[in-house]
Amino acid sequence: xxxxxxxxxPSTFSYILMTILGWTAALVMFFPIFWMVMSAFKRxxxxxxxxxxxxxxxxxxxxxxxxxxxxYFGAAWNSIVISVGSTILGTLLALPAAYAxxxxxxxxxxxxxxxMLSTKMMPAVGVLVPMYLLFKNAGLLDTRTGLVLITxxxxxxxxxxxxxxxxxxxxxxxxxxxxxxxxxxxxxFAMVLMPLALPGIASTALLSIILAWNEAFWTxxxxxxxxxxxxxxxxxxxxxxxxxxAKLSAASTLAVAPILVFGWMTQRQLVRGLTFGAVK
Amino acid sequence: MAKLQLxxxxxxxxxxxxxxxxxxxxxxxxxxVFVGPSGCGKSTLLRMxxxxxxxxxxxxxxxxxxxxxxxxxxRGLAMVFQSYALYPHMSVGDNMAFALRLAGVPKExxxxxxxxxxxxxxxxSFLDRKPGQLSGxxxxxxxxxxxxxxxxxxxxxxxxxxxxxxxxxxxMRIEIARLHRTLGATTIYVTHDQVEAMTMxxxxxxxxxxxVEQVGTxxxxxxxxxxxxxxxxxxxxxxxxxxxxxxxxxxGATLLDLEGSGPIEVPGDASLQDGQPVSVGVRPEHVSLxxxxxxxxxxxxxxxxxxxxxxxxxxxxxxxxxxxxAPDADVEVGDRVSLAVRTEAMCLFGADGRALRVPxxxxxxxxxxxxx
Amino acid sequence: MNAPxxxxxxxxxxxxxxxxxxxxxxxxxxxxxxxxxxxxxLWMIVPLAMTLWFSVQRYNLLDPTITGFAGLDNYEFLLTDxxxxxxxxxxxxxxxxxxxxxxxxGTLLAVLLDQDFFGRGIARLLVIAPFFVMxxxxxxxxxxxxxxxxxxxxxxxxxxLGFRSIDWFTDLPMAAIxxxxxxxxxxxxxxxxxxxxxxxxxxQIEAARMDGARGFTLLHFIILPHxxxxxxxxxxIETIFLxxxxxxxxxxxxxxxxxxxxxxxxxxxxxxLLEWDVGGASAGAVLAIVLAxxxxxxxxxxxxxxxxx
Numbered sequence: 001x002x003x004x005x006x007x008x009x010p011s012t013f014s015y016i017l018m019t020i021l022g023w024t025a026a027l028v029m030f031f032p033i034f035w036m037v038m039s040a041f042k043r044x045x046x047x048x049x050x051x052x053x054x055x056x057x058x059x060x061x062x063x064x065x066x067x068x069x070x071x072y073f074g075a076a077w078n079s080i081v082i083s084v085g086s087t088i089l090g091t092l093l094a095l096p097a098a099y100a101x102x103x104x105x106x107x108x109x110x111x112x113x114x115x116m117l118s119t120k121m122m123p124a125v126g127v128l129v130p131m132y133l134l135f136k137n138a139g140l141l142d143t144r145t146g147l148v149l150i151t152x153x154x155x156x157x158x159x160x161x162x163x164x165x166x167x168x169x170x171x172x173x174x175x176x177x178x179x180x181x182x183x184x185x186x187x188x189f190a191m192v193l194m195p196l197a198l199p200g201i202a203s204t205a206l207l208s209i210i211l212a213w214n215e216a217f218w219t220x221x222x223x224x225x226x227x228x229x230x231x232x233x234x235x236x237x238x239x240x241x242x243x244x245x246a247k248l249s250a251a252s253t254l255a256v257a258p259i260l261v262f263g264w265m266t267q268r269q270l271v272r273g274l275t276f277g278a279v280k
Numbered sequence: 281m282a283k284l285q286l287x288x289x290x291x292x293x294x295x296x297x298x299x300x301x302x303x304x305x306x307x308x309x310x311x312x313v314f315v316g317p318s319g320c321g322k323s324t325l326l327r328m329x330x331x332x333x334x335x336x337x338x339x340x341x342x343x344x345x346x347x348x349x350x351x352x353x354x355r356g357l358a359m360v361f362q363s364y365a366l367y368p369h370m371s372v373g374d375n376m377a378f379a380l381r382l383a384g385v386p387k388e389x390x391x392x393x394x395x396x397x398x399x400x401x402x403x404x405s406f407l408d409r410k411p412g413q414l415s416g417x418x419x420x421x422x423x424x425x426x427x428x429x430x431x432x433x434x435x436x437x438x439x440x441x442x443x444x445x446x447x448x449x450x451x452m453r454i455e456i457a458r459l460h461r462t463l464g465a466t467t468i469y470v471t472h473d474q475v476e477a478m479t480m481x482x483x484x485x486x487x488x489x490x491x492v493e494q495v496g497t498x499x500x501x502x503x504x505x506x507x508x509x510x511x512x513x514x515x516x517x518x519x520x521x522x523x524x525x526x527x528x529x530x531x532g533a534t535l536l537d538l539e540g541s542g543p544i545e546v547p548g549d550a551s552l553q554d555g556q557p558v559s560v561g562v563r564p565e566h567v568s569l570x571x572x573x574x575x576x577x578x579x580x581x582x583x584x585x586x587x588x589x590x591x592x593x594x595x596x597x598x599x600x601x602x603x604x605x606a607p608d609a610d611v612e613v614g615d616r617v618s619l620a621v622r623t624e625a626m627c628l629f630g631a632d633g634r635a636l637r638v639p640x641x642x643x644x645x646x647x648x649x650x651x652x
Numbered sequence: 653m654n655a656p657x658x659x660x661x662x663x664x665x666x667x668x669x670x671x672x673x674x675x676x677x678x679x680x681x682x683x684x685x686x687x688x689x690x691x692x693x694l695w696m697i698v699p700l701a702m703t704l705w706f707s708v709q710r711y712n713l714l715d716p717t718i719t720g721f722a723g724l725d726n727y728e729f730l731l732t733d734x735x736x737x738x739x740x741x742x743x744x745x746x747x748x749x750x751x752x753x754x755x756x757x758g759t760l761l762a763v764l765l766d767q768d769f770f771g772r773g774i775a776r777l778l779v780i781a782p783f784f785v786m787x788x789x790x791x792x793x794x795x796x797x798x799x800x801x802x803x804x805x806x807x808x809x810x811x812x813l814g815f816r817s818i819d820w821f822t823d824l825p826m827a828a829i830x831x832x833x834x835x836x837x838x839x840x841x842x843x844x845x846x847x848x849x850x851x852x853x854x855x856q857i858e859a860a861r862m863d864g865a866r867g868f869t870l871l872h873f874i875i876l877p878h879x880x881x882x883x884x885x886x887x888x889i890e891t892i893f894l895x896x897x898x899x900x901x902x903x904x905x906x907x908x909x910x911x912x913x914x915x916x917x918x919x920x921x922x923x924x925l926l927e928w929d930v931g932g933a934s935a936g937a938v939l940a941i942v943l944a945x946x947x948x949x950x951x952x953x954x955x956x957x958x959x960x961x
Contacts, residue, residue: 014767018768019769019771022767022772023771025779026778026779033782035793052808094688096684096688099684123937123944125921126703157692171363173365177361177366180330180352216787217896234786235899248792252793256789260784267843277958
């Protein structure tokens, strides 16, 4: 890791100071998540105890309760379908486009890419009404299919952009060498490009899954009981129902944990993907 | 092996023309080097021959057949890239066999050819390794091996040695030259390094700004450059260029007045006008220390290279001349010296930079014009 | 060794006979680009056109009998709505608050995380974690576990320090929402700025050091200017995403109390899906789109400059 601001040999004092500051910041930022996970293992009584309990008798009853509430698995399944489905669909649409733009750029390529990125900047609320009505008339309201479609559209620009930038990193000469060796475009793609771009494609897929999983606007407004994924499921906890914090925490922990791990794995690609390369 | 002919080859990117009409013939088994400064169009020209760039104008013929529209792999050429361009995810053996695999050559024949090429290049023990595990020189050889395996009609090299460090470069130069002798292959080699050009080429094509400045054997270019550009590009240290004015002297001889020194007599009839501005080109080895020479100055810098010594003499403010002296010559910084010039080895250039024909002086060979 | 034909051409007699004659680029990029481009084009044009159309229509799903061209009535209604200034102000408060927090705190955290300290890698993971938490979870955790006036953690913190506990969502609803949204976006800013910091040319720092710059001077003269561009990128990107903040408001305050936390986005949502006033909502939507486009223009320009690098 580089060390832009500190000296080459930080003095022991500054090292300790930084360690304290750094960990304070880290624990403060992480505290809500920490508290949530803790609460998931408390009995409901303990969860709302005042003063808050740091020491308590852990229990798994909340996770069991969450399981037994039929909706949870359904919602989780919906989340999985929507995230993975939109990622697959988006990647299928994006791969050829990114390939064409990266290796056979024309005069308009840059403009095209910028236009694609700009579609991501349109506020979702701006087309809420038409999409709602379109979905209604097409029978897509409250369907997984509908959500997969709209999530794909929302994430497509980012997927295209990320694949494009990963493809550009493959040295052009390697592709040219394969041309000289007689590889037709599809062979260049499958036998040379894909193996080299695979890590980049994987990160792109992960990022797409993360974004789709956390997408709240469409998944709340275009669904009801049937296709609502975890975002909507958790949202239904929002009206106070008395003793339910522990269960809420359990449900939230389950909903958040995998994405947290994915997010930690794809930190760097996230920067590239979400700033559209404007920050390196 | 192939004979290549370039007829009026041009390359345009939008409004900018980077290759402006090149005519050239590369004969069978010849080792031709394209040399020139960055941006002169040599790599572009090579890539057009390879088929990686489209030819905007003109015709490219291989063995008499027009190939402008032919796909790169169908032209019977193989290219060694500057960055080697090996497939990082394949082993050395697979890298070399890739083209054959794409062409559907059966495994036995593939393996045989790869083994053969590996033997020539001493890569036998590396066949299972991945490029990432090899050194620069080894990767270079794999790139060459990949080209050899295809048994092409001609080899194309795009600055293959520029990524290697100095000592490795010398070694690889020898290997490539030896390879050329063994395989007897038509080769086009692009470099910006004139030493590589001089040592490896049968003929050199000097390019500048998209046009051919001169084509000739290394020694032709060295002794009879067609213009100032070639004169100063070829040869290190660079040829000394001194501005002078022509004058008629006694007995019909032509004299050249150099700045701040005595006149030099031009051997032979130069047909120069009185007052005509002329550039005099003389190589450092043709200038020597003399008791009383026509030109002189003070020694600014002395470089001892071991086998020779270079003295940089200031003739006049802003006018420095390089002199190659014997390694044991007694020259020191600050000495005032007198210099003599071997006038038969002089090159004269007119105001337009082109060489002037002077009988008794070596002449530049006229450029070859390629027609079928 | 001296075969007249390369094995490639010898082994492919069929294609050698008719060597591919193509004057155009070797691959037609059209069909490759078409799927993605078509899809995005439809996505752009159709709903937008519909929104525009609806915005000039009298169209209310609660009462389908009212139809007809409304001209600019919806816009007039929107712009003269007494609630609009509040809504706009709320939007500005939200945007401004979160942007300020994420840039300031983000920069500090980025500089901090760039230092060498024990367990830096893990600390970094902890700091960026909030960004990956889905907004509905984040909102509910803050609303209940932390900000609940009786059982929440903050309440306990306040009372044990001798203060009264704050009823966040009644007394300081906007502040509460800004806090929640900032919590999620500070990590984003931190990550971006940290990446930018680490791309700072080491040699520039060393040269500044040789010139005698230390600590704060270094920060002020070398680091902050270098961060100016990434910060502007962060601001632009966050603005675009913050305009769309929805779940947090829905779950915590529902836009209230009154209209204390209704932003433009939320207002449109209310009009559309709660009041079913398609016409009115669409007029608001057009406004939101225009705003977003303004920011998008500058953002795209910045990206364009970087794309060739």
